[in-house]
Amino acid sequence: MGSKYVLGVSCFYHDASAALLKDEVVVAAAEEERFTRKKHDASFPVNAIKYCLGSQSININDVDYIGFYEKPFLKFERILYQHIDSFPKSYKTFVSALPSWFSEKLRVVKMFKKKLNCKKPILFIEHHLAHAASTFLVSPFKEAAILTVDGVGEWTTTAYGFGKENEINLIKEIKFPHSLGLLYSTITAYLGFSVNNSEYKVMGLSPYGNMDRKTNPYYDKLKQVIDIKQDGSYRLDMSYFVYHYKDRMPSQKLCNLLGGPVEKRGVDMTQRHKDIAAALQMITEEVITKILKHIHSETKMDDLVIAGGVALNSVYNGKILRNTPFEKIWIQPNASDGGTSIGVASYIYHTLLRHKRSYKFDNAYLGPSFSTDEVKSFLDKNSIRYDTFKDEKDLIEKTSSLLFEDKVIGWFQKGMEWGPRALGARSILSNPLNPKMQEILNAKVKHREKFRPFAPVVCAEDAKVYFDCDDPLPEPVDYMLMVYSIKEKWRNKIPSVTHVDGSGRLQTIRRNQNRQYYDLIKAFGKKSGIPILINTSFNIRGEPIVCTPYDAYKCMMGTGIDYLVIDKFIVKRDNNLQHAWDSEKYTND
Amino acid sequence: MVGQKSFGENIGVVVNSALLSVVYFAGVGVTSIVAKIGGKKFLEKDLDESGKSYWSDLSLGKKQIREYYRQF
Numbered sequence: 140m141g142s143k144y145v146l147g148v149s150c151f152y153h154d155a156s157a158a159l160l161k162d163e164v165v166v167a168a169a170e171e172e173r174f175t176r177k178k179h180d181a182s183f184p185v186n187a188i189k190y191c192l193g194s195q196s197i198n199i200n201d202v203d204y205i206g207f208y209e210k211p212f213l214k215f216e217r218i219l220y221q222h223i224d225s226f227p228k229s230y231k232t233f234v235s236a237l238p239s240w241f242s243e244k245l246r247v248v249k250m251f252k253k254k255l256n257c258k259k260p261i262l263f264i265e266h267h268l269a270h271a272a273s274t275f276l277v278s279p280f281k282e283a284a285i286l287t288v289d290g291v292g293e294w295t296t297t298a299y300g301f302g303k304e305n306e307i308n309l310i311k312e313i314k315f316p317h318s319l320g321l322l323y324s325t326i327t328a329y330l331g332f333s334v335n336n337s338e339y340k341v342m343g344l345s346p347y348g349n350m351d352r353k354t355n356p357y358y359d360k361l362k363q364v365i366d367i368k369q370d371g372s373y374r375l376d377m378s379y380f381v382y383h384y385k386d387r388m389p390s391q392k393l394c395n396l397l398g399g400p401v402e403k404r405g406v407d408m409t410q411r412h413k414d415i416a417a418a419l420q421m422i423t424e425e426v427i428t429k430i431l432k433h434i435h436s437e438t439k440m441d442d443l444v445i446a447g448g449v450a451l452n453s454v455y456n457g458k459i460l461r462n463t464p465f466e467k468i469w470i471q472p473n474a475s476d477g478g479t480s481i482g483v484a485s486y487i488y489h490t491l492l493r494h495k496r497s498y499k500f501d502n503a504y505l506g507p508s509f510s511t512d513e514v515k516s517f518l519d520k521n522s523i524r525y526d527t528f529k530d531e532k533d534l535i536e537k538t539s540s541l542l543f544e545d546k547v548i549g550w551f552q553k554g555m556e557w558g559p560r561a562l563g564a565r566s567i568l569s570n571p572l573n574p575k576m577q578e579i580l581n582a583k584v585k586h587r588e589k590f591r592p593f594a595p596v597v598c599a600e601d602a603k604v605y606f607d608c609d610d611p612l613p614e615p616v617d618y619m620l621m622v623y624s625i626k627e628k629w630r631n632k633i634p635s636v637t638h639v640d641g642s643g644r645l646q647t648i649r650r651n652q653n654r655q656y657y658d659l660i661k662a663f664g665k666k667s668g669i670p671i672l673i674n675t676s677f678n679i680r681g682e683p684i685v686c687t688p689y690d691a692y693k694c695m696m697g698t699g700i701d702y703l704v705i706d707k708f709i710v711k712r713d714n715n716l717q718h719a720w721d722s723e724k725y726t727n728d
Numbered sequence: 729m730v731g732q733k734s735f736g737e738n739i740g741v742v743v744n745s746a747l748l749s750v751v752y753f754a755g756v757g758v759t760s761i762v763a764k765i766g767g768k769k770f771l772e773k774d775l776d777e778s779g780k781s782y783w784s785d786l787s788l789g790k791k792q793i794r795e796y797y798r799q800f
Binding site: 216222 | 744745748749752753756757759760761763769770771772773775776777779780781782783784785786787788789790793796797798799800
C-alpha cells in the first residue's frame with residue numbers, strides 16, 4: 140500500500156502557510172511570506188504548497204486529502220453579526236472589508252482550482268480545533284490538557300479541553316468580542332506598534348516597566364477593562380475597544396484611561412509606555428495562570444499543550460510550570476495561525492482517518508533546503524567571490540574563530556525553519572561576551588529598538604549551567620518559546636543576551652537536531668570559555684527571514700554582516716562590495 | 729492601456745461601494761433596527777460582575793468526516 144499524503148493550508152488572515160504529511164510525518168512545511176518576501180503574507184499560499192509538493196516530487200493530484208484551517212462561512216457569519224450589532228458605526232469597514240470576502244475568503248474551493256488546478260474536495264476544520272491539533276497531535280503526550288488562546292477564529296477566542304490518543308475534545312470556550320489576544324493587540328496598537336506583528340515587542344518592553352501590581356499606576360487602570368473570574372474566564376468591557384466595528388482597536392475611552400492618544404509609530408518609549416506594557420503582561424499572566432489552574436482541576440491531567448498566538452508569549456511560557464500544577468508542557472514552534480496547517484493535516488490523518496499516533500515533532504527544519512551544487516552554482520553564476528572549507532571540521536574551526544573575533548556571521552544551512560524564530564538554519568550569529576555586541580548588531584544589521592536584547596543559543600546539556608530553567612528541560616525551549624532567568628554570576632559575562640530583568644529567551648540545541656550548529660557553539664565555547672552564541676533571525680528589518688541563497692546574499696550585502704557561511708562555502712562581504720547596497724533605505728517595520 | 733485599466737478599476741471600486749452601501753443600509757441596517765426593537769443581541773457584550781464564570785459550553789470534537797466538507 141502506498142503512502143498517504145495530507146495537505147494542510149491556512150490563509151486569508153495572517154501568516155498563510157502549507158504543511159504536508161506523508162503518512163503521519165510532517166515532511167514539509169513553510170509560510171508563504173518566505174517566498175513572496177512580504178512579512179506575514181496572508182494570501183493563498185500557492186508557493187508554500189508548491190514547495191511542499193515539490194519536496195516529495197508529487198503533484199496536487201497525488202495528495203489524498205486537503206484540509207483548510209477554519210470554517211469560512213461561520214467566520215463570515217460572525218463578521219455580519221458584528222456589522223448588524225454595530226450599525227451604522229461599521230459602515231466604513233463594511234464597504235472596505237466585504238469585497239475581499241466575496242473575491243477570495245468565501246471562495247476557498249475555487250482558489251484551489253484556480254491556483255493549483257485542483258478539483259479535490261476540501262475538508263474544513265474549525266479554527267481552534269486546528270490550533271489544538273497543531274499542538275496535541277504532534278506532541279510527545281498520549282494524553283494532555285489543551286488550551287488554545289488567540290485573537291479570534293470563527294467565534295472562539297479561548298478554548299480548553301483535552302486530548303487522548305488520536306482524539307481531541309474542546310469543551311469550554313470564550314467567544315468574540317472578548318479576547319485576550321485582541322486585548323494584547325489593542326495595547327500593542329496603542330503603544331504605536333503594528334498589530335499581528337509586534338506583540339512580541341510589547342512583551343520585550345514589559346520588563347522595563349514596573350512589574351509590581353501595587354505600584355504600577357496602569358495595572359489598576361487596565362484591570363478596569365477586563366472582568367476576570369476565579370476560573371480564569373473573562374470578558375472585556377467593550378466600551379474601551381472599537382475593533383469589533385472599526386479598523387483600529389482602542390476606543391477614545393481607553394486612550395483617556397491610559398492618559399494619552401494612540402502613539403505614532405517609531406516614537407521613543409518612555410517609562411509610561413513601559414509601565415503600560417508591564418501592566419498588560421501582568422494581567423495576561425494572571426488570566427492564563429487562573430485558566431491553567433482551572434483546566435488542571437477540571438481535567439486532572441498533568442501534561443499541558445497550548446497553541447494560538449498567545450502561546451508565543453515566551454515570557455509567560457517560562458513561568459507556566461512554576462505557576463501551575465502542570466508537570467510537563469509542549470508548544471509547537473509555529474504556535475500562531477501559521478501552525479494550523481500542520482494541525483488540520485494531522486487532524487485529518489489521525490482523528491478523521493483514525494490512524495494511531497507514533498510521530499512526535501522534533502525537527503523544525505521543514506522548509507526549503509539547497510544542495511552544495513545549487514549553492515555553488517548560485518555563487519558562480521553571480522560572480523560572487525568565495526572560499527570553500529576543506530571539510531566540516533575546517534568550517535567549524537574557522538567560523539568559531541571569526542565569531543570569537545567579534546565578526547557577525549550569516550549562517551545558512553539545512554532546511555529553513557518552521558515558525559517565526561530562526562533556530563540555526565537561517566540565523567545571524569555573533570559573540571555574546573562582547574558588551575558592545577548589541578550595539579554592533581543594531582548598527583550593522585538589525586536596527587531594532589534599543590530595549591530589545593538578542594537571544595542566546597546554548598547546547599541543551601549546558602542550559603542548566605547558565606540559566607534557571609525547568610528541570611527536566613521542556614522541549615519547547617528548543618524552539619525559543621520559553622524565557623528563563625540567566626544565573627546571576629553569568630549575567631555580566633554575556634551582557635548582549637541579558638535582558639534588563641536578567642532573563643534570556645534562550646534556544647537549546649541538541650546534536651541530533653543540527654550537528655553543525657551544535658558543534659559550532661561547542662567550538663566557540665572552547666575559545667571563549669562560555670558555549671553560548673547570539674542567535675538572531677537572518678533578515679533585513681521589516682522583511683521575513685531569508686529563504687534562498689539569493690535572499691541570504693542580498694541580506695548580507697544590504698547590511699553589515701561580515702561573512703556568509705552557506706553550505707561548505709564562506710563569502711566575505713568586503714570581497715564583494717560591487718553588490719553592496721543599503722537595506723535601511725527600503726525598510727518598513 | 730495602463731490608464732484604461734486604472735479607470736476600469738476606479739469604476740469598479742465606485743460600483744462596489746455603491747452596491748455595498750445599498751446592502752449595508754437596506755440589509756444590515758434594517759436587520760439591526762428590527763433586532764434592536766425585538767431585543768435580539770448579535771454580540772454578547774455585557775459583563776456579569778456577580779456571575780461566577782464566563783466559560784460557555786463547547787462541543788468541538790470528532791464528527792463524521794462528511795461534516796468537515798461543509799464550510800459552516
